[in-house]
Amino acid sequence: xxxxxxxxxxxxxxxxxxxxxxxxxxxxxxxxxxxxxxxxxxxxxxxxxxxxxxxxxxxxxxxxxxxxxxxxxxxxxxxxxxxxxxxxxxxxxxxxxxxxxxxxxxxxxxxxxxxxxxxxxxxxxxxxxxxxxxxxxxxxxxxxxxxxxxxxxxxxxxxxxxxxxxxxxxxxxxxxxxxxxxxxxxxxxxxxxxxxxxxxxxxxxxxxxxxxxxxxxxxxxxxxxxxxxxxxxxxxxxxxxxxxxxxxxxxxxxxxxxxxxxxxxxxxxxxxxxxxxxxxxxxxxxxxxxxxxxxxxxxxxxxxxxxxxxxxxxxxxxxxxxxxxxxxxxxxxxxxxxxxxxxxxxxxxxxxxxxxxxxxxxxxxxxxxx
Amino acid sequence: xxxxxxxxxxxxxxxxxxxxxxxxxxxxxxxxxxxxxxxxxxxxxxxxxxxxxxxxxxxxxxxxxxxxxxxxxxxxxxxxxxxxxxxxxxxxxxxxxxxxxxxxxxxxxxxxxxxxxxxxxxxxxxxxxxxxxxxxxxxxxxxxxxxxxxxxxxxxxxxxxxxxxxxxxxxxxxxxxxx
Ligand code: SF4
Numbered sequence: 001x002x003x004x005x006x007x008x009x010x011x012x013x014x015x016x017x018x019x020x021x022x023x024x025x026x027x028x029x030x031x032x033x034x035x036x037x038x039x040x041x042x043x044x045x046x047x048x049x050x051x052x053x054x055x056x057x058x059x060x061x062x063x064x065x066x067x068x069x070x071x072x073x074x075x076x077x078x079x080x081x082x083x084x085x086x087x088x089x090x091x092x093x094x095x096x097x098x099x100x101x102x103x104x105x106x107x108x109x110x111x112x113x114x115x116x117x118x119x120x121x122x123x124x125x126x127x128x129x130x131x132x133x134x135x136x137x138x139x140x141x142x143x144x145x146x147x148x149x150x151x152x153x154x155x156x157x158x159x160x161x162x163x164x165x166x167x168x169x170x171x172x173x174x175x176x177x178x179x180x181x182x183x184x185x186x187x188x189x190x191x192x193x194x195x196x197x198x199x200x201x202x203x204x205x206x207x208x209x210x211x212x213x214x215x216x217x218x219x220x221x222x223x224x225x226x227x228x229x230x231x232x233x234x235x236x237x238x239x240x241x242x243x244x245x246x247x248x249x250x251x252x253x254x255x256x257x258x259x260x261x262x263x264x265x266x267x268x269x270x271x272x273x274x275x276x277x278x279x280x281x282x283x284x285x286x287x288x289x290x291x292x293x294x295x296x297x298x299x300x301x302x303x304x305x306x307x308x309x310x311x312x313x314x315x316x317x318x319x320x321x322x323x324x325x326x327x328x329x330x331x332x333x334x335x336x337x338x339x340x341x342x343x344x345x346x347x348x349x350x351x352x353x354x355x356x357x358x359x360x361x362x363x364x365x366x367x368x369x370x
Numbered sequence: 371x372x373x374x375x376x377x378x379x380x381x382x383x384x385x386x387x388x389x390x391x392x393x394x395x396x397x398x399x400x401x402x403x404x405x406x407x408x409x410x411x412x413x414x415x416x417x418x419x420x421x422x423x424x425x426x427x428x429x430x431x432x433x434x435x436x437x438x439x440x441x442x443x444x445x446x447x448x449x450x451x452x453x454x455x456x457x458x459x460x461x462x463x464x465x466x467x468x469x470x471x472x473x474x475x476x477x478x479x480x481x482x483x484x485x486x487x488x489x490x491x492x493x494x495x496x497x498x499x500x501x502x503x504x505x506x507x508x509x510x511x512x513x514x515x516x517x518x519x520x521x522x523x524x525x526x527x528x529x530x531x532x533x534x535x536x537x538x539x540x541x542x543x544x545x546x547x548x549x
Pocket of ligand 1: 106108219
């Protein structure tokens, strides 16, 4: 098995908000920084995360600047992809960091955090636990699935921050909450030191080797992700996969079939919690930005057309064909495994699953229990 | 004295009021590519809008196939159009169509096949079957336009007779076919 190289950072500097000087997290990060990275104190970390005006690629420049700051707003929010146009999964997002040291050509953060592309880690993350306590209380017995991997990869910074350990410990004592750590890394060392007591699920976004090579820069290779998944499963974590984004390049059907076989070789299918499917989708401005940043990426020039929801997607019959094939293949190795679609309409859901999608809260509860 | 490729490009761009950014992109291409593109616009009466679309299609095909623009433009089906018979505007339109087929091979093939299948049903003029634009959804839309109950009954009968064939079209929109 090819092991992924540990997560590396390509930092020009680290900016620390004045009022966070004495934070534990700052201490941890500074101790883990590669030698020679200059650090500076700033009054307002939000300003430090803004795009560099003179950079040719301000988003890439943002990924080289680490900002440690206090989060002013709420840590918990609804999933940014949620919409009444889509069959949603009732996901809640815990924002502990923003932007990502990896650089996938299709990443929605290129648009979503274009105005504040600095890598940000929120030093007051412990305040999130108070919000979680409240949500857990309000939800009563309803199981909730809460993830940290929307505005950043859940484990990309973990070598420096070790926040995953605190999170796993917190969720271990909350019977109606499930933490989802979503990642494209193999950064699991800290997880292996904890006992999740069945309350933490680690999920990997998984793509065929070809997509990894052309488009998922600085991420762990698919095999390393699968190897890491097997290790956390053995350590008592739940494991799930997101085949997202599914890219319909020539040969994709064969490559995704092989990927699912490979997944089944690494993880006993009966022990998987769920698999989600999501076709590549890009707003026109994200597509434009991604094409400018990754001129030679063949995955960004598939047979995508403007869809009724205003996003570029693979034309529908081809997208649906791939979904059908994947679903059949997954059902063959894991007949009872929950499969859900991400950011697709209820109509597409019905076409694929031959039934109406569950309401978001219901699906969320099912996935939290899975 | 012969004018350089760059001069000819600028001249063409000026005459066609090509946006500056597009002109710059053209001039930034490798010399074989910019010359090949110039060869096309000098051979055919390509309008500015057509050039914009052609340029984008070519660039995207080049990225996907890992080929140069010059190599794409020298492919036999495209050369046949440029060097073949027909009026200049018809050849320009055919060239764009052919580029679109190269850029979206499975989409164009399915669109054409489904249109042919719907056409072959020979439905009366009052039955309009609309495929979703660019097959961007799985929705098959059928409209009946009748003037009076007799005509309506006739249209419904015609539609019923085409039920299985239309069902296959609807399934194809849902990804039932090999692509
Ligand atoms: S790993 Fe995820 S968050 Fe990071 S760049 Fe890739 S898609 Fe974006």
